[in-house]
Amino acid sequence: MSRIGVFICYCGSNIAGTVDVEKVAEVARTLPNVVHAETNKYTCSDPGQAGVKAAIEKYNIDRVVMGTCSPRMHELTWRKLLADTPVNPYMLEVANLREQCSWVHKDKEVGTAKAIDLIKMAVAKVDKLSPLKSTQIPVTKRALVVGGGIAGMQAALDIADAGYQVTVVERETSLGGKMVMLDKTFPTMDCSACICTPKMSEVGSHPNITVKSYAEVESVEGYVGNFDVTIREKAKYIDYNLCTGCGACTTKCPTKVINNFEQGMSARPAIYKMFAQAVPAKPVIDAEHCRKIQENKCGACAKICPTGAIHYDDEDKVTTERYGAIVLTTGYQLIDWKPLYPEYGGGKYPDVITGLQFERLVNASGPTEGHILRPSDGKEPKNVVIIKCVGSRDPHKGVAYCSRACCMYGAKHAHQFLDKVPDGRCFVFYMDVRTPGKGYDEFYMNTLQDGAQYLRGRVSKIYKEGDRLVCLGEDTLTSAQIRIEADMVVLETAMVPAEGVDKLGSMLGVTRDKDLWLTEAHAKLRPVETNTAGVFLAGVAQGPKDIPDTVCQAGAAASKVIGLLNHDHLESNPQISRVNEALCQGDGACVNICPYHAITLVQKQFRENSQKITRTVASVNPGLCQGCGACTVTCRAGAMDLLGYTNESLMREVDALCQW
Amino acid sequence: MSDIQEAMRSRAKELLESGEVNAVIGWEAGRFENQTTPLITSQAAKTQRLVFNEYCVNNLGKYPRDLTAKGKVAIFARGCESRAIIRLLSDEVIKRENVYIIGIGCPGMRDRTTGELLKKCAECRHGDPVIYDEMLGEPQAKPATQERFAEIQKIEALPRAEREAYFTNAFSKCIRCYACRNVCPCCTCRQCFVDQRREGWLGKQNNIAENRFYGLTRVMHVGDRCIECGECERVCPMDLPLMSLNRKVIYDINNLFGEYETALSLDEPPSALTTYKVDDVEEFM
Numbered sequence: 001m002s003r004i005g006v007f008i009c010y011c012g013s014n015i016a017g018t019v020d021v022e023k024v025a026e027v028a029r030t031l032p033n034v035v036h037a038e039t040n041k042y043t044c045s046d047p048g049q050a051g052v053k054a055a056i057e058k059y060n061i062d063r064v065v066m067g068t069c070s071p072r073m074h075e076l077t078w079r080k081l082l083a084d085t086p087v088n089p090y091m092l093e094v095a096n097l098r099e100q101c102s103w104v105h106k107d108k109e110v111g112t113a114k115a116i117d118l119i120k121m122a123v124a125k126v127d128k129l130s131p132l133k134s135t136q137i138p139v140t141k142r143a144l145v146v147g148g149g150i151a152g153m154q155a156a157l158d159i160a161d162a163g164y165q166v167t168v169v170e171r172e173t174s175l176g177g178k179m180v181m182l183d184k185t186f187p188t189m190d191c192s193a194c195i196c197t198p199k200m201s202e203v204g205s206h207p208n209i210t211v212k213s214y215a216e217v218e219s220v221e222g223y224v225g226n227f228d229v230t231i232r233e234k235a236k237y238i239d240y241n242l243c244t245g246c247g248a249c250t251t252k253c254p255t256k257v258i259n260n261f262e263q264g265m266s267a268r269p270a271i272y273k274m275f276a277q278a279v280p281a282k283p284v285i286d287a288e289h290c291r292k293i294q295e296n297k298c299g300a301c302a303k304i305c306p307t308g309a310i311h312y313d314d315e316d317k318v319t320t321e322r323y324g325a326i327v328l329t330t331g332y333q334l335i336d337w338k339p340l341y342p343e344y345g346g347g348k349y350p351d352v353i354t355g356l357q358f359e360r361l362v363n364a365s366g367p368t369e370g371h372i373l374r375p376s377d378g379k380e381p382k383n384v385v386i387i388k389c390v391g392s393r394d395p396h397k398g399v400a401y402c403s404r405a406c407c408m409y410g411a412k413h414a415h416q417f418l419d420k421v422p423d424g425r426c427f428v429f430y431m432d433v434r435t436p437g438k439g440y441d442e443f444y445m446n447t448l449q450d451g452a453q454y455l456r457g458r459v460s461k462i463y464k465e466g467d468r469l470v471c472l473g474e475d476t477l478t479s480a481q482i483r484i485e486a487d488m489v490v491l492e493t494a495m496v497p498a499e500g501v502d503k504l505g506s507m508l509g510v511t512r513d514k515d516l517w518l519t520e521a522h523a524k525l526r527p528v529e530t531n532t533a534g535v536f537l538a539g540v541a542q543g544p545k546d547i548p549d550t551v552c553q554a555g556a557a558a559s560k561v562i563g564l565l566n567h568d569h570l571e572s573n574p575q576i577s578r579v580n581e582a583l584c585q586g587d588g589a590c591v592n593i594c595p596y597h598a599i600t601l602v603q604k605q606f607r608e609n610s611q612k613i614t615r616t617v618a619s620v621n622p623g624l625c626q627g628c629g630a631c632t633v634t635c636r637a638g639a640m641d642l643l644g645y646t647n648e649s650l651m652r653e654v655d656a657l658c659q660w
Numbered sequence: 661m662s663d664i665q666e667a668m669r670s671r672a673k674e675l676l677e678s679g680e681v682n683a684v685i686g687w688e689a690g691r692f693e694n695q696t697t698p699l700i701t702s703q704a705a706k707t708q709r710l711v712f713n714e715y716c717v718n719n720l721g722k723y724p725r726d727l728t729a730k731g732k733v734a735i736f737a738r739g740c741e742s743r744a745i746i747r748l749l750s751d752e753v754i755k756r757e758n759v760y761i762i763g764i765g766c767p768g769m770r771d772r773t774t775g776e777l778l779k780k781c782a783e784c785r786h787g788d789p790v791i792y793d794e795m796l797g798e799p800q801a802k803p804a805t806q807e808r809f810a811e812i813q814k815i816e817a818l819p820r821a822e823r824e825a826y827f828t829n830a831f832s833k834c835i836r837c838y839a840c841r842n843v844c845p846c847c848t849c850r851q852c853f854v855d856q857r858r859e860g861w862l863g864k865q866n867n868i869a870e871n872r873f874y875g876l877t878r879v880m881h882v883g884d885r886c887i888e889c890g891e892c893e894r895v896c897p898m899d900l901p902l903m904s905l906n907r908k909v910i911y912d913i914n915n916l917f918g919e920y921e922t923a924l925s926l927d928e929p930p931s932a933l934t935t936y937k938v939d940d941v942e943e944f945m
């Protein structure tokens with residue numbers, strides 16, 4: 001026989017306003033196995049909690065129903081309270097008498113009747129619960145950061161400064177991400193390289209940080225505190241222990257390959273550093289284009305290398321290491337606008353460029369050494385058209401969302417152009433100008449002062465006439481048809497998630513939204529956590545944003561990681577799924593449905609009908625299971641049961657509701 | 661058909677005599693005229709009792725479940741048997757190496773008393789086996805004479821009250837004999853939910869509410885795995901329109917997740933209702 005205590009809260013007048021609390025307590029006293037029911041003005045207050053503890057002792061209560069606000073609000077409070085008493089903290093059921101009862105009713109009679117039903121259900125359920133115990137999971141005090149853009153670098157530095165080891169995995173050959181490609185950054189117009197490259201070298205030389213460049217995560221196993229991560233570092237063909245980074249090799253290589261860092265506007269050799277300040281500050285060989293590796297010809301670089309660091313037979317290095325926490329900072333790429341916008345030439349006009357190409361054109365270390373010269377003939381453009389929202393906010397062609405940074409960097413580009421070409425004219429086509437942010441609107445106003453002409457509307461067509469690009473569009477504010485003869489057009493294109501992030505997300509059980517951005521656990525309250533414990537997010541990987549927001553988020557994610565790594569052990573959540581092996585037939589329906597990949601099928605020996613047999617049954621990894629319950633409803637045989645929400649207890653709850 | 665019958669007898673005999681299989685599953689003549697009954701035998705001599713005619717109405721596909729523990733079994737399989745076997749295989753009930761599938765093309769079976777094509781056979785879209793180790797005779801390529809979802813669309817078009825009456829009426833007749841469950845190749849749980857007393861999913865009373873709950877729960881459990889063999893409806897002694905329930909679920913799956921028909925091959929992707937995708941349609945939420 002269980003001994004149930006029921007505690008019903010007035011919550012000031014929050015509950016008592018529309019629920020006759022005393023009457024509910026009275027009915028509670030008549031319910032089976034309820035040995036005590038009482039009310040309190042504010043149960044969560046110190047005296048309120050002391051009252052609950054006293055009653056538990058006095059009536060020898062072994063499980064409790066709290067008729068209070070929502071479990072989201074106070075379930076943890078009650079668990080902590082119970083931890084101080086002989087009652088197991090999981091022998092608890094919260095009946096939500098506030099958010100789901102008093103707050104949604106006006107009529108006290110109706111509210112009271114519903115509160116009574118809720119209490120009846122909770123009593124029926126708690127009657128069938130069993131005590132649960134958390135186990136201790138050890139925490140590996142190291143973090144992994146995937147993506148070495150500004151988000152990843154900031155997170156890594158913050159975690160490393162707190163004293164923990166961090167590994168940064170970066171897919172490209174250098175840290176830096178998009179930020180290091182930018183020329184100047186709004187709103188303060190400080191030189192991007194001047195603030196980004198010091199971060200890169202700090203990461204590169206931090207005693208607590210290991211950088212694995214030209215590398216990707218291949219697989220992840222394990223769970224919070226103990227992720228076993230396999231990382232593949234692509235062959236660099238250069239022994240970084242010997243290489244001094246002198247760069248002699250890169251001058252001798254005869255091969256020319258399109259330079260992606262310069263957005264395709266110049267060429268680089270097959271042995272190359274991504275850019276001058278790259279970290280690690282050593283080159284790699286692009287095997288696909290190296291004549292020695294492909295055709296066994298050339299070999300010039302090995303001949304010139306003074307330290308003999310070049311090895312054409314280098315191989316990928318695959319390592320598996322354990323980390324306690326993972327931060328995903330994989331950032332973005334720009335949408336491939338060419339197939340989407342044939343009306344803008346679909347890529348056939350070299351002088352229709354993207355925002356990132358413009359960044360490289362104004363950058364002193366870019367292909368034109370900072371002179372704005374158009375790609376087709378190297379002439380200085382006098383008339384420039386900037387088109388915002390190319391691909392963004394355009395669900396029919398591109399994506400539905402706003403890419404958030406383009407209004408600001410669009411204004412930045414206009415400003416930079418007018419600054420460098422004082423006799424030039426700049427037209428900006430926009431749908432809206434969104435400049436919330438400190439100093440942002442002032443920045444935009446200054447751009448208008450500079451003489452940028454903002455036209456509200458989309459460009460409908462771009463075509464070539466002579467050596468100019470004719471842009472047709474409408475100024476929707478004056479309904480005027482606009483025709484501008486431009487020398488160059490800059491498309492501020494949408495940000496989309498980095499390639500491969502879908503695979504990475506599914507490896508870790510981190511969900512992606514419809515646009516494939518990694519999703520946070522709660523849009524407002526858990527913005528840097530994911531649904532997988534121990535995996536965090538920062539930067540554009542979570543959704544478009546600018547550098548200040550990215551850095552904030554990186555710091556937030558780092559603080560969550562530090563908080564986690566601070567523990568020697570974690571308490572596991574005991575409310576997880578359990579397999580009833582007698583019922584389990586091993587068809588694996590649960591394996592497919594589990595969003596956290598917590599279930600595997602295993603072969604197990606059983607004695608059945610006095611015979612030894614081997615059967616396939618499901619097995620739940622307690623570290624991975626998040627207790628979502630998806631498997632329990634998928635299993636037709638009812639072999640999956642969620643502890644704390646067992647099938648039996650839920651059925652009794654339903655029964656209680658259905659009795660008249 | 662008599663050629664097939666001869667071939668069946670001799671193949672069954674060979675397989676048993678050579679020890680390749682431990683048992684054979686087929687049909688034999690029943691006690692009444694135009695009636696057959698399943699034959700399961702391990703004796704080569706008994707294979708002469710095998711028959712194949714237009715009255716082999718039983719889907720044999722579920723029998724391997726209880727037999728493969730003792731060794732390999734051979735089964736004569738038409739479309740419905742072959743799909744039932746795929747069902748058992750993908751539900752991990754049996755192993756592929758434990759069944760030897762002898763395919764037979766099916767022209768459709770007839771009612772013993774009226775001589776008419778059975779309803780389930782008129783609706784059948786796959787008369788010929790979709791998986792086999794060897795084939796006896798030629799495929800028949802029998803077309804389905806009934807549109808797959810015609811019945812569903814007709815019921816859905818009814819006003820709400822009539823629809824409710826339709827199902828209330830149906831379930832008022834159910835005697836909960838569980839014949840539909842016992843015959844179904846999808847119903848292979850080690851313990852059916854109706855027998856789980858501790859949870860008490862279902863009350864023991866025979867009333868419309870409990871009967872309907874049984875029917876609806878079963879249809880959701882069978883859900884995306886139903887092979888549309890129509891056996892449940894055939895064996896129901898109270899003539900409940902069970903296939904209209906099954907097809908309603910299948911119809912909805914088709915509408916929500918795209919063209920869907922299960923148990924047509926062994927390498928099907930996991931079925932729609934038991935996979936989790938972030939962008940799953942949630943029109944019902």
Ligand SMILES: Cc1cc2nc3c(=O)[nH]c(=O)nc-3n(C[C@H](O)[C@H](O)[C@H](O)COP(=O)(O)OP(=O)(O)OC[C@H]3O[C@@H](n4cnc5c(N)ncnc54)[C@H](O)[C@@H]3O)c2cc1C
Nearest residue numbers: 147149150151171177178185186331332355539540546547
């Ligand atoms: C044209 C343009 C101009 C801009 N100007 C400004 C500005 O002036 N001011 C401002 O505040 N913001 C500006 N922004 C926005 C700014 O670029 C972003 O806010 C910032 O770069 C986001 O940083 P991040 O680290 O989240 O992503 P990223 O910079 O994209 O970094 C992600 C990193 O992760 C790596 N990666 C991706 N996938 C993997 C993987 N699977 N494994 C390993 N590594 C991976 C990538 O190689 C990359 O290095 C501009 C953006 C554009 C397009």
Ligand code: SF4
Nearest residue numbers: 594625626628629631
């Ligand atoms: S409750 Fe089931 S589906 Fe959910 S995480 Fe745990 S094992 Fe996976």
Ligand code: SF4
Nearest residue numbers: 844886887889890892
């Ligand atoms: S539910 Fe009926 S039609 Fe579907 S597989 Fe089972 S017996 Fe056959």
